[in-house]
Amino acid sequence: MSASAYALTGFISWALALLIVMEVIRTYLVISGQVAANGFTPDNAALTPFMQRLARAHANCIEGLPIFGGLLGVAIIVAKTDVTNPLAYTLLGARIVQSMIHLVSTTQLAVSLRFTAFAVQMVIGAYWSWMLLM
Numbered sequence: 515m516s517a518s519a520y521a522l523t524g525f526i527s528w529a530l531a532l533l534i535v536m537e538v539i540r541t542y543l544v545i546s547g548q549v550a551a552n553g554f555t556p557d558n559a560a561l562t563p564f565m566q567r568l569a570r571a572h573a574n575c576i577e578g579l580p581i582f583g584g585l586l587g588v589a590i591i592v593a594k595t596d597v598t599n600p601l602a603y604t605l606l607g608a609r610i611v612q613s614m615i616h617l618v619s620t621t622q623l624a625v626s627l628r629f630t631a632f633a634v635q636m637v638i639g640a641y642w643s644w645m646l647l648m
Contacts, residue, residue, distance in 0.1 A: 518595040521602035522586040528610055529575035536568050564617070571616040574632075578609065582635060585642045597645040601638045608634040 515523075536558075543549040549561070556573075558565040582605060589598040612631035615624050 516590065516595040517599040517602040518586045518589050521598075521606040522583055522590070524606045525575070525579060525583055525586075525609060528606075528613065529572060529579060532568065532572040532575060532613065536565070536572060539565065539568075563620075567617050567620065571613040574616065575609065575613065578635065582609070582639055585639055585646065588646055589642070592646075594646060598642055601641070605635055605638045608632070608638075 540549070540554060543561075544551050553560065556569065558569040586598055586602065586605075589595050608631045612628050612635070615628040615631065618624065
């Protein structure tokens, strides 16, 4: 597999991992009687701040997947992974860093660092878009 294919699989796997963590915690909350099975909202608003950040980190991954994953997919499909391979792992790393910061803190510094990780992804995505269209 190319770096692009690994990065795409990693991006999807990371989103899945965040979802699994959220659902394991939700399952525990239901089984322990702390929350009714129908007591959850998509943003985990009634739960702990960590659970709210987890829901948002997962949503961020899902929001970015069609864009960044789509670009990786296009490159794979049209055999232009020479465009995406060099920065594929950087994109995946920036996504994971963004999510991890999101899970840990919402301080001003953390939000600035999280945005920086997202900005890296946006720059890479814009570059890939341009190069794939050329």
